[in-house]
Amino acid sequence: xxxxxxxxxxxxxxxxxxxxxxxxxxxxxxxxxxxxxxxxxxxxxxxxxxxxxxxxxxxxxxxxxxxxxxxxxxxxxxxxxxxxxxxxxxxxxxxxxxxxxxxxxxxxxxxxxxxxxxxxxxxxxxxxxxxxxxxxxxxxxxxxxxxxxxxxxxxxxxxxxxxxxxxxxxxxxxxxxxxxxxxxxxxxxxxxxxxxxxxxxxxxxxxxxxxxxxxxxxxxxxxxxxxxxxxxxxxxxxxxxxxxxxxxxxxxxxxxxxxxxxxxxxxxxxxxxxxxxxxxxxxxxxxxxxxxxxxxxxxxxxxxxxxxxxxxxxxxxxxxxxxxxxxxxxxxxxxxxxxxxxxxxxxxxxxxxxxx
Ligand SMILES: Cc1ncc(COP(=O)(O)OP(=O)(O)O)c(N)n1
Ligand SMILES: Cc1ncsc1CCOP(=O)(O)O
Ligand SMILES: [Mg+2]
Numbered sequence: 001x002x003x004x005x006x007x008x009x010x011x012x013x014x015x016x017x018x019x020x021x022x023x024x025x026x027x028x029x030x031x032x033x034x035x036x037x038x039x040x041x042x043x044x045x046x047x048x049x050x051x052x053x054x055x056x057x058x059x060x061x062x063x064x065x066x067x068x069x070x071x072x073x074x075x076x077x078x079x080x081x082x083x084x085x086x087x088x089x090x091x092x093x094x095x096x097x098x099x100x101x102x103x104x105x106x107x108x109x110x111x112x113x114x115x116x117x118x119x120x121x122x123x124x125x126x127x128x129x130x131x132x133x134x135x136x137x138x139x140x141x142x143x144x145x146x147x148x149x150x151x152x153x154x155x156x157x158x159x160x161x162x163x164x165x166x167x168x169x170x171x172x173x174x175x176x177x178x179x180x181x182x183x184x185x186x187x188x189x190x191x192x193x194x195x196x197x198x199x200x201x202x203x204x205x206x207x208x209x210x211x212x213x214x215x216x217x218x219x220x221x222x223x224x225x226x227x228x229x230x231x232x233x234x235x236x237x238x239x240x241x242x243x244x245x246x247x248x249x250x251x252x253x254x255x256x257x258x259x260x261x262x263x264x265x266x267x268x269x270x271x272x273x274x275x276x277x278x279x280x281x282x283x284x285x286x287x288x289x290x291x292x293x294x295x296x297x298x299x300x301x302x303x304x305x306x307x308x309x310x311x312x313x314x315x316x317x318x319x320x321x322x323x324x325x326x327x328x329x330x331x332x333x334x335x336x337x338x339x340x341x342x343x344x345x346x347x348x349x350x351x352x353x354x355x356x
Contacts, residue, residue: 010066012109016102023099024048035138054120096132141247151179152352154308154330158185159196167199174207176342177349184214197223217243237266255288275311280333290324297325315347
């Protein structure tokens with residue numbers, strides 16, 4: 001029979017142990033079947049195993065004897081939010097919170113029964129914090145990579161006349177179908193770039209569009225942008241990666257297949273391929289043209305990598321791009337200089353999605 005003075009403690013430990021186990025398993029299923037990340041699966045399994053080892057210090061028969069789910073006054077106290085899970089991210093967040101809260105309860109009340117148990121659970125709790133960090137980062141970068149894979153229309157924008165015009169354009173153009181924005185403004189000072197990028201990253205995130213900074217990994221990190229785009233004259237992709245970290249995107253400009261393969265080897269998440277046609281935003285002495293696009297599309301190695309044709313692309317010449325096999329484009333003047341940018345965005349998007 002359970003000593004009444006300990007009965008409440010045993011019930012608390014029993015409930016928290018079950019809740020933590022359920023949370024660990026919920027996380028592990030996402031890491032295994034959602035992220036398909038072997039390293040994280042191994043870490044999650046090991047943590048769950050070590051947690052079970054720590055629980056073995058508790059008098060199990062006492063915990064089970066004290067269990068009385070039918071008289072649990074907390075069982076009927078539900079919050080509305082616990083029945084709402086919109087995405088796997090919200091499931092993961094709830095599971096992480098459940099594990100962390102349960103481990104803290106086990107640690108504090110477990111010390112009453114066995115101080116060594118409290119110490120074991122404290123160590124498990126800190127390992128759980130790190131695992132949760134890695135799962136959330138992987139999940140966030142996973143989302144960015146998925147949105148990148150789904151992207152078709154990429155628009156390069158400058159700082160525009162003021163913050164309001166900048167913010168309004170991003171909001172309206174994202175709603176019209178822009179998948180990725182890149183802030184590229186060679187005339188702007190750092191403070192202006194920084195302030196616009198803070199706004200752009202936030203507004204783009206609200207609209208499910210990605211927001212990338214041209215040339216500057218430091219600004220991408222400082223403004224929590226989704227990534228950075230570097231050309232052949234900027235920092236090498238591997239260095240940009242070191243600066244922005246594993247959970248942001250690194251895009252690389254390419255003008256021939258050698259540069260394409262180098263970009264892939266250095267960990268690019270996507271490539272820009274051009275310049276394709278003469279345009280108004282940047283002048284070139286020569287053009288890689290549609291032939292380069294055909295080469296990239298035909299090269300097996302580039303298969304999985306999102307590639308955006310760039311340079312003088314408009315709705316009028318888009319057909320010359322899509323017939324090479326490309327179905328992603330990066331444009332600037334076609335949208336920013338259009339009389340009706342929203343209509344132009346919709347026109348480009350329709351053509352990209354229809355393939356003609
Ligand atoms: C998507 C995309 N592709 C290519 C470029 C060109 O980048 P880069 O060669 O570094 O030239 P600048 O844009 O820095 O003048 C790009 N910006 N975006
Ligand atoms: C930055 C850059 N790099 C290659 S072409 C280009 C400019 C793209 O702008 P537009 O679409 O107006 O030619
Ligand atoms: Mg550049």
